[in-house]
Amino acid sequence: MKNPDFRIALLMLIISTALVYKVGTSKTSPTSTGTIVRFNPAHIQISSEQTFTIAVLVENVTDFYGFDIQITWNTTYVKYVNHTVTVPVETYPDGLLHQPVIRLSDKVNETDPIPDAEPGTKAWICYVSYYPAASFNGTGNAFTMTFRTLNRTGITTMNFTHIDLATKQAMPIPHTSFGCVVEISEDLTPPDIGAVEWKPTCPYPYVPSDTVRANEPVFITANVTEPPNASGVAKVELLYKTETSGWWETSMVYNETLELWTTTIPGQLGNTTVEFMIKAHDYNENEITSSPYTFNVKPLLIGDIDGDGDVDLYDAVALLLNYGQKSP
Numbered sequence: 001m002k003n004p005d006f007r008i009a010l011l012m013l014i015i016s017t018a019l020v021y022k023v024g025t026s027k028t029s030p031t032s033t034g035t036i037v038r039f040n041p042a043h044i045q046i047s048s049e050q051t052f053t054i055a056v057l058v059e060n061v062t063d064f065y066g067f068d069i070q071i072t073w074n075t076t077y078v079k080y081v082n083h084t085v086t087v088p089v090e091t092y093p094d095g096l097l098h099q100p101v102i103r104l105s106d107k108v109n110e111t112d113p114i115p116d117a118e119p120g121t122k123a124w125i126c127y128v129s130y131y132p133a134a135s136f137n138g139t140g141n142a143f144t145m146t147f148r149t150l151n152r153t154g155i156t157t158m159n160f161t162h163i164d165l166a167t168k169q170a171m172p173i174p175h176t177s178f179g180c181v182v183e184i185s186e187d188l189t190p191p192d193i194g195a196v197e198w199k200p201t202c203p204y205p206y207v208p209s210d211t212v213r214a215n216e217p218v219f220i221t222a223n224v225t226e227p228p229n230a231s232g233v234a235k236v237e238l239l240y241k242t243e244t245s246g247w248w249e250t251s252m253v254y255n256e257t258l259e260l261w262t263t264t265i266p267g268q269l270g271n272t273t274v275e276f277m278i279k280a281h282d283y284n285e286n287e288i289t290s291s292p293y294t295f296n297v298k299p300l301l302i303g304d305i306d307g308d309g310d311v312d313l314y315d316a317v318a319l320l321l322n323y324g325q326k327s328p
Contacts, residue, residue, distance in 0.1 A: 035061045035173055037069070037163050039180035040141075046229035047187035047284060051081060051148045054158065054180060055141040056125075058096055061165065061173060064136040066128030067096070068105070068164035070121040073147070075110050077156040077184060080122070081146040083108065087127050089140065096140040098133040118161040128166070135168040149184050156182050187231040190288035191280040194223035198276075198295060201264065214270035214300045221260040222252065222290075224280045231283035236261040239289075240276035242268060252278075270299025 036059040046052055056069060073080075085106060086095030105126035107114050117124045125143050129136070158180040165173035201217045202208050212218055224236050236252040252261040261278075268274055274297065278290040 035059065035165065035175040036178070037160065037165070037175050038178040039158055042178060042180055044180065044182045044229065046149055046182065046184055047231050048149050048151050048153060048184055049283075050229060050231060051146055052182075052229065053144055053146045055086075055144045057139065057141055058165070058175075059139045061139070061175075062135075062137045063167040063169070064096065064165065064173065065133075065168040065170075066126075066164075066166040067142055068124075068126040068162065068166075069142055070118050070124045070160065070162040071145075071158060072120045072122050072161050073158045074156040075122075076150070077152065077154060078147040078149055078182060080108055080110055081148055083123065083125075083143055083145040085125055085127065085143045086141045088129070088133075089136065092141070094141055096142055097127060097129045097136050099129070100133055101127050101129050103127055121161045129168075149182075153184050153186050156184070158182065187282065187284040188286065189227070189230060190286035191224050191226050191233050191236075191282050193278050193280055193288060193290045194225065196220070196222045196278055196290060196293060198265075198293070211298050212274075212295050213298050215267035216297075217267050218265045218274070218295065219262065220252070220265060220276070221255075221258065221262050222278045222280075223259075224261050224278070226282055231286075234281045234283045236281075237279045238263050238265070238276060239279060240265050240274060242272050242274055244272075268297045270297055272297040 036057075038057055038059070040055045040057040044052055044054070056071070058064070058067065085103075086092035087097045088099035088101050089095050089097065090099045103126070105124045107117075107125075108123045110122050113119070114121050114124050123145065127142075160177050160179065163175065163177055165175055167173055198218050198220045200206075200209060200212045201219050203216065206213065206216060220238060222236065224233050226233050233254075236254075238250050238252055239247050240250075241247045250263055252263040254260075255262045265274060265276065273294055275292050275294045277292050279287065280289075281287045
């Protein structure tokens with residue numbers, strides 16, 4: 001059990017800040033009902049060896065001035081990574097309590113008992129507002145915690161071992177609390193290959209065109225995704241060939257700006273049909289290969305330097321600008 005002396009010291013601190021703020025306020029219980037303390041989300045479905053973040057949410061609270069929340073979890077299923085206490089609301093708009101605040105406890109220990117905490121507690125977070133802070137009304141997160149699932153499957157829970165909520169008058173706030181279920185399963189689902197697109201790169205001196213021309217590289221993009229709590233996309237590959245070659249394989253790179261996987265197929269001879277497929281892998285070694293895609297390579301007329309389909313003045317200008325140059 002928690003040390004009684006600590007409880008008394010905590011209560012006296014809350015009372016003293018309340019009395020400084022407003023001397024003579026009567027100590028009555030809050031009139032509001034329906035305050036809930038819960039984990040958000042309440043049910044997590046995730047694969048093994050993945051990270052997830054959960055929040056401790058206080059809902060529908062009034063005249064709120066401090067909290068003492070202790071939680072526990074099963075370390076044979078999940079391991080603590082880090083946490084963020086989201087007070088005050090002036091710093092964390094989705095958090096709790098108005099500034100100024102004081103930290104009375106901010107401890108996490110998965111291996112040893114936390115002194116003065118309830119038995120089994122692995123995290124003890126306790127913060128209180130003090131004069132001249134206003135009381136908090138509404139809903140917000142007390143803190144968020146990030147965990148990593150271990151290499152096993154099953155169902156485990158995250159629970160509260162102790163909760164105290166206090167008003168500005170140092171009175172307890174009645175509340176209901178709800179734990180969280182974490183369902184860890186093996187990831188057997190391969191990535192999803194969505195939209196696949198390709199377009200000619202139009203290098204100088206080629207004019208812009210939607211048609212792939214001889215010796216023109218082709219830019220390939222693919223939208224490859226996994227569900228939020230799956231193992232994640234590990235790598236994506238492009239396989240391509242022509243009528244006269246075997247399969248070539250190259251890695252695709254994730255472009256954070258486009259939010260797509262990308263690569264380039266080198267330029268090919270005219271009158272060639274290029275066939276290609278996308279192959280995606282996740283971290284749990286699931287893989288999937290897309291259906292084949294094809295594009296045709298248009299031949300160029302002799303002298304059609306800019307690839308616009310005819311030989312004209314612009315080709316002559318491009319030729320004269322580069323006449324006499326040699327490749328390195």
